[in-house]
Amino acid sequence: MTARHPEPPTARFPAVPGLAYGGDYNPEQWPVATQIEDVELMQQAGVNLVSVGIFSWAMLEPREGEHDFGWLDAVLDRLHAGGIRVALATATASPPPWLTRHHPEILPELADGTVLGQGGRQAYAVSSPVFRDYALRMTRVMAERYGQHPAVALWHVDNELGCHVPHDYSENAAVAFRRWLEARYGTVEALDAAWGTAFWSQRYDSFDEVLPPRAAPTYANPTQQLDFARFSSDELLTHYRALRDVLREVTPHIPTTTNLMLSTGTKWMDYFSWAGDLDVVANDHYLRARDPEGHVELSFSADLTRGVAGGAPWILMEHSTSAVNWQPRNRTKAPGEMLRNSLAHVARGADAVMFFQWRQSAAGAEKYHSAMLPHAGTDTDVWRNTVALGDALRRLDPVKGSRVRADVALVFDYPAWWGAELDSHPTQDLRYADAVMAWYRQLWHRGVTVDVVPAGADLTGYRLVVVPTLYSVTDDAAERVAAAARSGASVLVTYFSGIVDEHDHVRLGGYPGAFRDLLGVRTEEFWPLDAGERLALDDGTTGGLWSEKTHLTGAEAVRTYAGGALDGLPAVTRHGVGSGAAWYVGTRLDDDAASRLTDALLTEAGVAPTVDALPAGVEVVRRHAAGPVDDAAAAFLFVLNHTAQDVTVPVTGVDLLTGGRAEGEVRVPAHGVAVVQEG
Ligand code: GAL
Numbered sequence: 001m002t003a004r005h006p007e008p009p010t011a012r013f014p015a016v017p018g019l020a021y022g023g024d025y026n027p028e029q030w031p032v033a034t035q036i037e038d039v040e041l042m043q044q045a046g047v048n049l050v051s052v053g054i055f056s057w058a059m060l061e062p063r064e065g066e067h068d069f070g071w072l073d074a075v076l077d078r079l080h081a082g083g084i085r086v087a088l089a090t091a092t093a094s095p096p097p098w099l100t101r102h103h104p105e106i107l108p109e110l111a112d113g114t115v116l117g118q119g120g121r122q123a124y125a126v127s128s129p130v131f132r133d134y135a136l137r138m139t140r141v142m143a144e145r146y147g148q149h150p151a152v153a154l155w156h157v158d159n160e161l162g163c164h165v166p167h168d169y170s171e172n173a174a175v176a177f178r179r180w181l182e183a184r185y186g187t188v189e190a191l192d193a194a195w196g197t198a199f200w201s202q203r204y205d206s207f208d209e210v211l212p213p214r215a216a217p218t219y220a221n222p223t224q225q226l227d228f229a230r231f232s233s234d235e236l237l238t239h240y241r242a243l244r245d246v247l248r249e250v251t252p253h254i255p256t257t258t259n260l261m262l263s264t265g266t267k268w269m270d271y272f273s274w275a276g277d278l279d280v281v282a283n284d285h286y287l288r289a290r291d292p293e294g295h296v297e298l299s300f301s302a303d304l305t306r307g308v309a310g311g312a313p314w315i316l317m318e319h320s321t322s323a324v325n326w327q328p329r330n331r332t333k334a335p336g337e338m339l340r341n342s343l344a345h346v347a348r349g350a351d352a353v354m355f356f357q358w359r360q361s362a363a364g365a366e367k368y369h370s371a372m373l374p375h376a377g378t379d380t381d382v383w384r385n386t387v388a389l390g391d392a393l394r395r396l397d398p399v400k401g402s403r404v405r406a407d408v409a410l411v412f413d414y415p416a417w418w419g420a421e422l423d424s425h426p427t428q429d430l431r432y433a434d435a436v437m438a439w440y441r442q443l444w445h446r447g448v449t450v451d452v453v454p455a456g457a458d459l460t461g462y463r464l465v466v467v468p469t470l471y472s473v474t475d476d477a478a479e480r481v482a483a484a485a486r487s488g489a490s491v492l493v494t495y496f497s498g499i500v501d502e503h504d505h506v507r508l509g510g511y512p513g514a515f516r517d518l519l520g521v522r523t524e525e526f527w528p529l530d531a532g533e534r535l536a537l538d539d540g541t542t543g544g545l546w547s548e549k550t551h552l553t554g555a556e557a558v559r560t561y562a563g564g565a566l567d568g569l570p571a572v573t574r575h576g577v578g579s580g581a582a583w584y585v586g587t588r589l590d591d592d593a594a595s596r597l598t599d600a601l602l603t604e605a606g607v608a609p610t611v612d613a614l615p616a617g618v619e620v621v622r623r624h625a626a627g628p629v630d631d632a633a634a635a636f637l638f639v640l641n642h643t644a645q646d647v648t649v650p651v652t653g654v655d656l657l658t659g660g661r662a663e664g665e666v667r668v669p670a671h672g673v674a675v676v677q678e679g
Pocket of ligand 1: 159
């Protein structure tokens with residue numbers, strides 16, 4: 001069983017000079033002459049780290065037990081000769097066709113029994129002992145062959161574990177799920193109690209009767225669904241650990257990671273519980289082209305990654321130079337966007353900027369996905385951007401190892417996400433990521449830096465703690481939030497928080513259960529709204545999606561509903577607690593109302609934006625070199641101008657990108673970036 005929040009990683013960063021720069025490199029798709037040119041062009045671009053071998057299993061072991069390493073030996077030697085380090089994959093991210101042909105029992109299944117076949121990628125069930133065995137063998141072969149190769153700086157286990165198959169409902173999964181449940185509950189009686197199986201004749205008499213929540217006539221047991229989500233995340237982690245342990249045994253000198261998918265789009269892996277098993281945290285992030293504020297979601301993803309990394313520098317393992325190939329319409333990046341995207345990750349703690357992929361494929365499903373070197377070759381803007389980014393990263397060398405500091409914590413929790421969006425709830429319209437982003441966006445636009453932290457984290461020292469829609473919460477995690485308020489923080493809790501315990505049992509006596517006393521309110525009934533329906537508040541602002549029939553039990557009403565069935569009842573409340581305060585918001589505030597409340601909270605908490613007078617659409621983040629908190633000389637101010645106008649931002653120091661000095665302010669051109677070493 002996975003501990004929820006083990007120690008953050010020890011951050012054994014791969015040994016590359018300066019910030020790492022590069023991408024996925026798939027040389028097996030190209031003739032040797034092209035591979036030779038690759039190294040020359042990588043040198044031109046300043047590339048110093050590439051991920052190799054991710055999807056190479058079928059080329060490395062074309063027939064069972066017969067290996068062909070010649071081509072990879074040559075690739076690694078060539079990269080080494082060119083001074084480029086390698087994040088070497090275990091090559092296990094996609095089983096070769098001979099393996100699924102001989103062992104179709106390794107294939108994963110959907111909830112409706114559909115077996116997912118070979119022909120794409122990731123066609124394996126991590127709980128298949130047969131697959132595990134083959135993957136372990138391949139990993140050992142890779143470690144033994146390449147563990148002493150001087151190019152290898154990092155192990156890259158599998159690839160985006162759970163990307164395509166976060167949940168597998170196969171018989172292998174059923175067996176492993178039962179084992180996991182036995183470890184969690186000990187007895188079937190304990191499982192029955194936790195799952196509330198007195199309901200709908202679901203009582204189990206033995207673990208053997210339990211199944212994954214496969215397609216059923218109606219709603220599957222919610223605790224079964226949650227435990228299956230927990231199990232599935234743990235099972236992927238268990239697979240990672242098994243492969244990682246082989247690597248540690250054979251090559252203890254090389255750090256190990258796998259690329260996570262930390263964003264508002266990936267729900268099913270509880271990455272906070274994975275963190276302690278990675279030597280360094282690596283993340284893949286792709287902009288959603290339809291989102292006009294995709295760059296704000298990017299910032300959230302980067303802050304979340306830093307949270308998973310426990311504040312340590314992390315690797316941006318993949319993003320795109322321009323278009324992707326997997327969205328309905330794949331938008332090309334605008335001039336300046338790729339540099340801004342890259343440096344936004346660096347601003348928020350990345351010490352490596354990497355892409356999918358080095359050279360754009362000529363064949364296969366990803367041939368229309370951009371790369372560092374596009375189909376059209378080097379006389380292209382994409383290539384010029386690649387070279388310019390390499391140059392920028394070299395100039396940012398001094399930033400390496402510095403840290404981001406924040407006065408604001410936003411509590412983010414994967415099991416709460418799973419729980420909040422379960423079926424058979426008061427509304428089907430609630431989206432956890434929207435509830436989180438509503439507040440993150442307010443803070444982003446004010447230039448306030450946020451640490452995204454797991455439920456249960458120690459919140460001491462934060463001045464403002466935001467707890468959006470934390471549907472399920474343990475007693476311990478609820479107490480951490482209360483302790484923050486008692487010791488002087490302003491705490492904001494929003495609707496549908498604290499409702500259930502970790503087994504999805506309602507905390508009785510009135511909502512919001514676990515936070516009722518802290519907030520000094522009691523809700524007797526939820527009043528979800530129709531799609532598009534709006535509720536007026538007494539200051540003329542509005543809310544939507546959700547409302548509640550709430551009574552004050554110690555708090556004061558800051559805003560009340562105006563009109564309708566809840567007329568005069570509290571919508572926003574404040575409860576003085578110790579030297580701090582606990583605020584509750586029982587509806588989804590529209591922007592105006594959320595904006596007013598954010599201002600009030602920042603003022604009360606004494607949180608200042610990173611710089612004063614920040615122009616709209618401009619992102620600012622500061623990284624601090626190790627040292628005393630007030631050591632301004634060792635600070636780097638990142639200014640990212642996402643607007644079409646030139647802007648000025650107050651700061652004094654040297655712009656590392658241009659070498660120019662900023663006296664009192666830096667001018668950043670439209671769509672441009674400045675990184676000022678202050679002092
Ligand atoms: C990632 C994956 C890469 C590539 C990329 C395309 O999910 O790890 O191999 O497919 O997406 O955007």
